[in-house]
Amino acid sequence: MSRERSKTTDSVLAILRRHRRPVSAYDVLGELQDTNPKIAPPTIYRALAALMDKGLVRRVESLNAFMACKGRNRRHHTSIMSICDDCGAVEESIAPDLVEDLSVVIGKSGFEPTRHVIEVHGVCASCGAGRMPA
Amino acid sequence: MSRERSKTTDSVLAILRRHRRPVSAYDVLGELQDTNPKIAPPTIYRALAALMDKGLVRRVESLNAFMACKGRNRRHHTSIMSICDDCGAVEESIAPDLVEDLSVVIGKSGFEPTRHVIEVHGVCASCGAGRMPA
DNA sequence: GCCAATTGCGTTACAATATAACATTGATTA
DNA sequence: TAATCAATGTTATATTGTAACGCAATTGGC
Numbered sequence: 001m002s003r004e005r006s007k008t009t010d011s012v013l014a015i016l017r018r019h020r021r022p023v024s025a026y027d028v029l030g031e032l033q034d035t036n037p038k039i040a041p042p043t044i045y046r047a048l049a050a051l052m053d054k055g056l057v058r059r060v061e062s063l064n065a066f067m068a069c070k071g072r073n074r075r076h077h078t079s080i081m082s083i084c085d086d087c088g089a090v091e092e093s094i095a096p097d098l099v100e101d102l103s104v105v106i107g108k109s110g111f112e113p114t115r116h117v118i119e120v121h122g123v124c125a126s127c128g129a130g131r132m133p134a
Numbered sequence: 135m136s137r138e139r140s141k142t143t144d145s146v147l148a149i150l151r152r153h154r155r156p157v158s159a160y161d162v163l164g165e166l167q168d169t170n171p172k173i174a175p176p177t178i179y180r181a182l183a184a185l186m187d188k189g190l191v192r193r194v195e196s197l198n199a200f201m202a203c204k205g206r207n208r209r210h211h212t213s214i215m216s217i218c219d220d221c222g223a224v225e226e227s228i229a230p231d232l233v234e235d236l237s238v239v240i241g242k243s244g245f246e247p248t249r250h251v252i253e254v255h256g257v258c259a260s261c262g263a264g265r266m267p268a
Numbered sequence: 269g270c271c272a273a274t275t276g277c278g279t280t281a282c283a284a285t286a287t288a289a290c291a292t293t294g295a296t297t298a
Numbered sequence: 299t300a301a302t303c304a305a306t307g308t309t310a311t312a313t314t315g316t317a318a319c320g321c322a323a324t325t326g327g328c
Contacts, residue, residue: 006276038278038279039278040278040280042279042280043279046276046277064285
């Protein structure tokens, strides 16, 4: 089995999984402090770093927040985040061909990519459905 | 002519253009305070917001920093940032086809994109050249 | 067994980024 | 002139993130 995480790290992961959307580090901290009032920011950030190392959690750069990966995406280093600015829902999707194209485009100048941040803001299907037509 | 900016906003743009890489809002603030010690954060953030509205400046989400757009990219809403994690240089490039593909991929689920964040971290050509071969 | 050395986590303090809320000023016009 | 509005200044605070130090548990060598 893979047990190699501290209790705090497990709790952080559990919290991120319960919310199904990005959560700020300080919101996680707040929830943990309900049971353990003495916990402090560095603990959270260390747990988040460990979870990101393992590919279990991603940081959403344009929100300064963190989100548990969906199982089937964990093996991919890069996922595409679709962020609904109306309801806050985030969908994670993968598109290896697109990421490859992107690497090729910017690789032309000799740049060697190590990490891709692809985040698309907009309006999700269910929020868009309730709108006035243009 | 297009004069419709405050003096502060002009200064912020000038500072961002001098640096040819992303600069934090507080670094901009620091430079402005050399001549006007009383200026405060909200002024900077307002100037940055105005410049982003006009497409003259972009925010680099994964660095929490801001950068003046290169002239020929200003008309495009989306540019791809290649960020060298070694020397800090950032290249802005455009790839409308790729952005279109991306919109199509995530549009399949009914998501309507309004803003794309595409930032690639890695090592630029000149930094990569000075490395040990693998 | 005992003593470094290492490692992980706790804790304190602070740094860096960003915005809310209210005050002032200066232009606009009734 | 007085009323209004927009832009900017100002104060204060919120939010996000880290550096640095200390302690306790683990481990590997002797």
